[in-house]
Amino acid sequence: MKQKISYQERVFQTVNALVFLALGLTTLLPFVNLLAKSFSSESAVLAGRVGLWPEGFQLGTYQYVLTEPQFRQSFVNSILVTLCGTALAMVLTCMVAYPLSRGWLRGRRLLILLFVFVMLFNGGMVPTYLLINGMHMLNTYWALILPSAFSVYNMILLKNFFEELPESVEESARLDGAGNMTILLKIILPMSLPAIATIGLFYAVGYWNNYMGGVLYITDPQYKPLQQYLYELVTESQRIQEGMITGDYNMDRDSMNATPDAIRAATIMLSSVPIMLVYPFLQKYFVKGLVIGSVKG
Amino acid sequence: MRKMKRLMAMLLAGMLMMAGCSGESGESSLSSAGETQSSQVSQASGSSAESTEVNPADAPTLKWLSYYASFDPNSEYAAGLLEELTGYKVEYHLLPSENAEQRLSLEISSGNHYDVMKLTYTQYAMLAGQGALLPLNSYLDENPGIQANTDPKGWYTVTQQSGDILGVPEVGLVQLFNALGFRKDLFDQYGWELPNTVDEFYQLLVDIKTETGKIPLTGNQAIQPTVFSGFGLDTYAFEINDGKVQSYLRNPGVREYLTFMNKLYNEGLIDPDWPVNKGENVDQKMSTGDAVMTNMSWSSTPNWTRALQETVPEASFESILPLTDSNGVKHINPNSGTAIGSVMCIPKGAEENAPYVMDMIEKRLEKDVYWQFNAGTEGVHYNLEDGVPVPIQPKYAEDMTNGNYFQTSVNYFEHPITWMSRVAKDELLYDAWYDMNLKSLDYDYIYDPFFFSNFEEYEKYNASLSQKANDYFMQVIAGTESIDSYDSFLESWEQAGGLEYEAGAQEWYDSNPEIIELALASEPAYKSVFGK
Amino acid sequence: MHLSKKRTGGLTTNRSLSMYLLLIPGLIFILVFHYLPMYGAVIAFKDYNIFAGSDPINAIFESEWVGLKYWEQLWVQAEFRRAFCNTLVISLMKIVIGFPVPIVLALLINEIRLTGYKRIIQTVLYLPHFMSWAVVGALFLSILGTTGPINAWLQSLGFEGVKFFMNERVFPWVLLVSALWKESGWNTIVYLAAITGVSPELYEAATVDGATRMQKMYYVTLPSIASTIMMMLILRLGSIMAAGFDQVLVMYNPTVYSTGDIIDTYVYRIGLGQLNFSMGTAVGLFNSIVSFVLVISSNLFCRKMFGRSIW
Structure with missing residues (x-):
């Protein structure tokens, strides 16, 4: 790869880097704005005077959110559910994706169709609720973990990655007498680290962002997941804000508990930063050449 | 205090x-x-x-x-x-x-x-x-x-x-939670008069627009209660005429109201973003001073005032009561939310x-x-x-x-x-509440006859029918629909359950006239407190 | 297939047996959590009242059969038919224009040479995925509103302002662009992972042949991730009926119903305040059937045409 870089390529590199700089700014700036709001005074946020730097800097908002019992409880819930759920889901998904990725498995097509069918059809909210209720899992962490512990979509992605792996390595291992489990654990998984990282990220983000689980299966606030807390906080303040203008709401019930915009911004920041930190951490598995290197080594 | x-x-x-x-x-x-x-x-x-x-x-x-x-x-x-x-x-x-x-x-x-x-x-x-x-x-x-x-x-x-x-x-x-809020400091500065009739209101909007270039009136609701009142309308679902219960949509005033609002919209006298605004946009326009008036709850006043005072120290808000209709009535409707x-x-x-x-x-x-x-x-x-x-x-x-x-x-x-x-708990809040409720007590409140009603069709249809009317109103105000289509709108409203809705109200009214009387005889909670 | 059959019978069976054993937990899972609850779909054909029986399951039996009543109820409404068309149009826009975007982005990101810069760009591009539509909607409104910076800029250039959120022809494009902005970065992840799987030997061979980076991108990288692209496209077609409920609900308003109202938002509006499980299930079932037909036929098409498919 030590060839001389042509003029054309240098132009391409520069333009490419600049285009991504521009694109990156469009996605980064709104986040910086949200961050600045969370450190700004309420008046400045309300009047829309906050740009990329806090106006009327204060830390009270974070102090408030971090001492809010429901936020802390929900935060812990979501971390717990995300960790356990992702681990369980990865095991299940690998166990299904591997057999279905082998072209020689009899009945493979039918089996895949069996999985694809449930990706597209479902029985709806009532029977699923009754199932969870019947298993006595309402108001438990299980209700948040189990129903989404396997995603057909992710399984198909992983299966596709497995299919792309060079078969030669597997064949030679098989000739050495290795069984399916050995091949999966010692060869397939180490060779598919980028894929495993991707699917793991999808599951983790899925669990972290899961909000319907709380809506359907939780009434005890102790188990409320973070996204439901966040959603309800935002809905509540929007509803009150809306009501103040249209007059169509019961002031007595809400007693003016509209959540200030700065608190909303801080809550959004605090709830999205942990999961966003996962990706840079996973990026070391996305290095090109890792696949072959791991096998050779 | x-x-x-x-x-x-x-x-x-x-x-x-x-x-x-x-x-x-x-x-x-x-x-x-x-x-x-x-x-x-x-x-x-x-x-x-x-x-x-x-x-x-x-x-x-x-x-x-x-x-x-x-x-x-x-x-x-x-x-x-x-x-x-x-x-x-x-x-x-x-x-x-x-x-x-x-x-x-x-x-x-x-x-x-x-x-x-x-x-x-x-x-x-x-x-x-x-x-x-x-x-x-x-x-x-x-x-x-x-x-x-x-x-x-x-x-x-x-x-x-x-x-x-x-x-x-x-x-x-x-009690009264909402009324038209206006920038007292600007009104004093330019010498604008508080409007009583629809014509005076129109002239006020024109004056604000030409003299300041600001948005005279912002908001996001299909029914702007202050203006609605000027056309003889209450913000309630039903009206009773000689024992016959009918939806407010059958009141000819609604057409006049929509035509008027559409005119304001076309002439740029109300916020051009009216149909798009969310609560936070209205909040922001009031807090920055981009807009001069909006339907205001006294509970949002302190935040707006404080935000504004950082740039305009003399800024303050007061409220205007609903406009007077052709019969000289101000339609002050307390508790327009759920009973x-x-x-x-x-x-x-x-x-x-x-x-x-x-x-x-x-x-x-x-x-x-x-x-x-x-x-x-x-x-x-x-x-x-x-x-x-x-x-x-x-x-x-x-x-x-x-x-x-x-x-x-x-x-x-x-x-x-x-x-x-x-x-x-807050002086600005208290003053805004006081101002709004004290002023309004000079007039008789008009109560919702169905305030204490309890019938099935209301629960079944109210939310979706209100949404339907809201959507149509917004389309007429913004000019996407012409007011000429009002009859066909009313027809589709009737088909979507409007007729059952009215029939249910009529039936309930016929069997419970005394509860309606009771609702109409309500009293403002703080009347005696204000010494009225 | 033929090759494996020629092997000794014992080895094949052994090999298959342990594979089937591996599948068991997954099969049990979908059986319990997906197939078992499917009986619930019958309420699409019933006038389901959850309180009609001793418990909600019993209530399904007790409720009256109404056949296709809910579909008929919907299809006679001109507004529903319009929402159906809008759903397809918006979804197709998002697929035709939106589907290639993350692929192109992934290919170009892959060409960035500075590793640190590349990593930062990747991370930054997927930030919007973590913002809710409520936040994104507010952001776009502040930028594209009549008093926002874009309109100020247009007017300073002497053009007439554009009411992005109130113009029925422009509004679908606002939906498209905001969806692209929010999800494109995130959607590159699968392709970037696939690109890491491309064998470096292929690049080396291309280098020896004197290929430029652009040529390598086109002749090596793209074909290598073709099967991933195809799979993603088939999966994407499966969600054609989901034109973005959360997004539309936040961004639309009555003035753009004619092009912006989709099935989900329409059903949401008419169902306001009504407890109708059957209607929701009927619409869901309809969407599932459309998706299923698309997935099955596109998979078959890919298998016949390219010899590759999901199954």
Whole structure:
């Protein structure tokens, strides 16, 4: 790869880097704005005077959110559910994706169709609720973990990655007498680290962002997941804000508990930063050449 | 707070007078109502101090299910306080904000156990219609304090035709929450007059636009109540003309209103983003000073004022009452929201703990307890200044902010006073509330005749039909639809359930004219306080 | 296939047996959590009242059969038919224009040479995925509103302002652009992972042949991730009926119903305040059937045409 870089390529590199700089700014700036709001005074946020730097800097908002019992409880819930759920889901998904990725498995097509069918059809909210209720899992962490512990979509992605792996390595291992489990654990998984990282990220983000689980299966606030807390906080303040203008709401019930915009911004920041930190951490598995290197080594 | 001192000297006397009057009128009207109801209520108000036999010490932890809240009620100050004061241990469960009705019906139909539920009126009506709720009549006799301490009118909304009472209603205070807010400082500076008629209002918008270039009027609602009034319209679902009930949509004033709003929109006299605005956009336009007027709740005034004063130190807001129509009437409509804030009810199958539940409900309505979780402890959370509980911050904000969540109903006698702690916590808030309510008392309020109504078709159709009308109004205002299509809109509205909706209202009206009279004879909660 | 059959029978069976054993937990999972609850779909054909029986399941039996009542109820409404068309149009826009975007982005990101810069760009591009539509909607409104910076800029250039949120022809494009902005970065992840699987030997061979980076991108990288692209496209077609409920609900308003109202938002509006499980299930079932037909036929098409498919 030590060839001389042509003029054309240098132009391409520069333009490419600049285009991504521009694109990156469009996605980064709104986040910086949200961050600045969370450190700004309420008046400045309300009047829309906050740009990329806090106006009327204060830390009270974070102090408030971090001492809010429901936020802390929900935060812990979501971390717990995300960790356990992702681990369980990865095991299940690998166990299904591997057999279905082998072209020689009899009945493979039918089996895949069996999985694809449930990706597209479902029985709806009532029977699923009754199932969870019947298993006595309402108001438990299980209700948040189990129903989404396997995603057909992710399984198909992983299966596709497995299919792309060079078969030669597997064949030679098989000739050495290795069984399916050995091949999966010692060869397939180490060779598919980028894929495993991707699917793991999808599951983790899925669990972290899961909000319907709380809506359907939780009434005890102790188990409320973070996204439901966040959603309800935002809905509540929007509803009150809306009501103040249209007059169509019961002031007595809400007693003016509209959540200030700065608190909303801080809550959004605090709830999205942990999961966003996962990706840079996973990026070391996305290095090109890792696949072959791991096998050779 | 100067105004407060001046005003509050009369407060206690005024309050007692008002409570006395209302109680009396409530009772006398009730005796002309259905027999079941009148006997119960008069019985209840007769003996408020009667003790019941249940002992809180024998009660298990009571499981309570309610509409959503963003906080955890179990860790609130009031939860611990109430356990201490009433002796009942309560475990609070919450419905989600989304899919709440589906979730509730799943919980109840699959027999999940809750001892008591605090629901929105819609949620209550859904369960009541399915026969899933326990009649409370006998328990109310056992715990007379519940009816004795609550607004007698509210009970009509939870009484079935059979006479079964299925819930304990919470009736809000009759007062004005919204009016057209305007920038007092700008009006003074440019010498604009406060408008009374539609023509004066139009001229005012033109003046603001030409003289300042600002947005004269912002907002996002299909029905702008101030302007609506100018065309002889109330913001209520039904009108009664010679005993015939019909939707407000049949009032010819609606067409005139829409034509007028469309004209304002086309001439750039109202916010060009009107159909797109969300609450936060309106908030922002008022806080930055980009807009001069909008429909304003006194509770949003302090935030706007403070934000504005950082750049315009002299900025302040006051309110304008609804415009006068061609008959010289101002349509001041208090409490345009839901009549009943919430309903406490018990699902069938929870009979076992019902005596404890009802005792708990009754205890929370007792004067001392009610004060403690709504206003707090004197000297700790508030100080009494001329009879008004004025909050001590930050203690009040820490402990009392969500206190009203724990109400089992509204104590008719104490609530107007304890509630004042919520407006007295902030001087700007208090002034805005005072300004709006004082001005409005110069006129007669027009009440919703169906305020205490209770019929199936309303619950079934109201939300979707209101949405339909709202959508059409917005399209006409923005010019996407022409006003010429009004007849075909009305026809599709009728087909989408409008006819059943009106028929249901008519039927209810025919069988309950006295409740309508009662609703129309409501009184502003703070009338006597303001010395009017 | 033929090759494996020629092997000794014993080895094949053994090999297959342990594979089937591996599948068991997954099969049990979908059986319990997906197939078992499917009986619930019958309420699409019933006038389901959840309180009609002793419990919600019993209530299904007790409720009256109404056949295709809910579909008929919907199809006679001109507004529903319009929402159906809008759903397809918006979805197709998002697929035709939106589907290639993350692929192009992934290919170009892959060409960035500075590793640190590349990582930062990747992370930054997927930030919007973590914002809710409520936040994104507010953001776009502040930028594209009549008083926002874009309109100020247009007017300074002497053009007439554009009411992005109130113009029925422009509004679908606002939906498209905001969806692209929010999800494109996130959607590159699968392709970037696939690109890491491309054998470096292929690049080396291309280098020896004197290929430029652009040529390598086109002749090596793209074909290597072709099967991933195809799979993603088939999966994407499966969600054609989901044109973005959360997004539309936040961003639309009555003036753009004619092009912006989709099935989900329409059903949401008419169902306001009504507890109708059957209607929701009927619409869901209809969407599932459309998706299923598309997935099955596109998979078959890919298998016949390219010899590659999901199954």
